[in-house]
Amino acid sequence: MTDARLGLTVTHRRYVPYSHAHYAGNLVDGAYALALFGDVATEVCIRTDGDEGLFAGYSDVRFTAPIRAGDVVEVTAQVSRVGTRSRTLELSCAVVCRGRPERSESAAEVLDPPIVAVTATGTVVVPAAS
Numbered sequence: 579m580t581d582a583r584l585g586l587t588v589t590h591r592r593y594v595p596y597s598h599a600h601y602a603g604n605l606v607d608g609a610y611a612l613a614l615f616g617d618v619a620t621e622v623c624i625r626t627d628g629d630e631g632l633f634a635g636y637s638d639v640r641f642t643a644p645i646r647a648g649d650v651v652e653v654t655a656q657v658s659r660v661g662t663r664s665r666t667l668e669l670s671c672a673v674v675c676r677g678r679p680e681r682s683e684s685a686a687e688v689l690d691p692p693i694v695a696v697t698a699t700g701t702v703v704v705p706a707a708s
């Protein structure tokens with residue numbers, strides 16, 4: 579029998595504040611995306627198991643494009659495996675809007691298609707079912 583939790587997908591969107599710019603070109607650090615993965619994974623755990631869960635680890639993290647202050651990012655987690663207490667998640671963070679400061683200070687546009695900036699596979703652990 580297929581577990582109904584397999585394939586469950588949760589998406590968060592977030593504006594990247596300029597207060598998070600850390601490197602040249604208004605880049606944010608890689609840990610910024612990992613924090614967003616923690617938040618989206620928390621909602622997955624609430625939906626699958628009625629608990630916030632704990633991140634146990636990542637088996638793969640790839641930084642494929644920069645995330646900049648002024649971006650709007652879409653962060654997605656999809657359940658790919660359900661163990662006894664562990665759940666494996668396929669995670670991605672894509673830039674869906676980006677500032678265009680060369681046009682004007684506040685100009686920005688929707689990116690079509692979005693730019694995938696970070697992908698990861700992660701494992702969360704929830705308490706044993708009572």
Ligand SMILES: C[C@H](N)CC(=O)SCCNC(=O)CCNC(=O)[C@H](O)C(C)(C)COP(=O)(O)OP(=O)(O)OC[C@H]1O[C@@H](n2cnc3c(N)ncnc32)[C@H](O)[C@@H]1OP(=O)(O)O
Pocket residue numbers: 616617619620623630631632633634635660661662663664665701702703
């Ligand atoms: C999603 C969160 N709400 C947001 C966060 O980011 S939390 C912040 C970062 N995480 C933490 O602070 C967690 C610190 N770690 C722990 O508290 C523990 O290590 C743990 C709770 C994650 C696991 O400890 P424990 O309950 O003793 O684990 P086990 O009984 O040995 O195993 C239970 C299942 O979990 C699987 N597993 C354990 N460690 C890992 C790992 N590093 N990578 C992958 N899988 C792991 C283990 O195989 C068991 O799986 P099954 O129950 O058989 O499916």
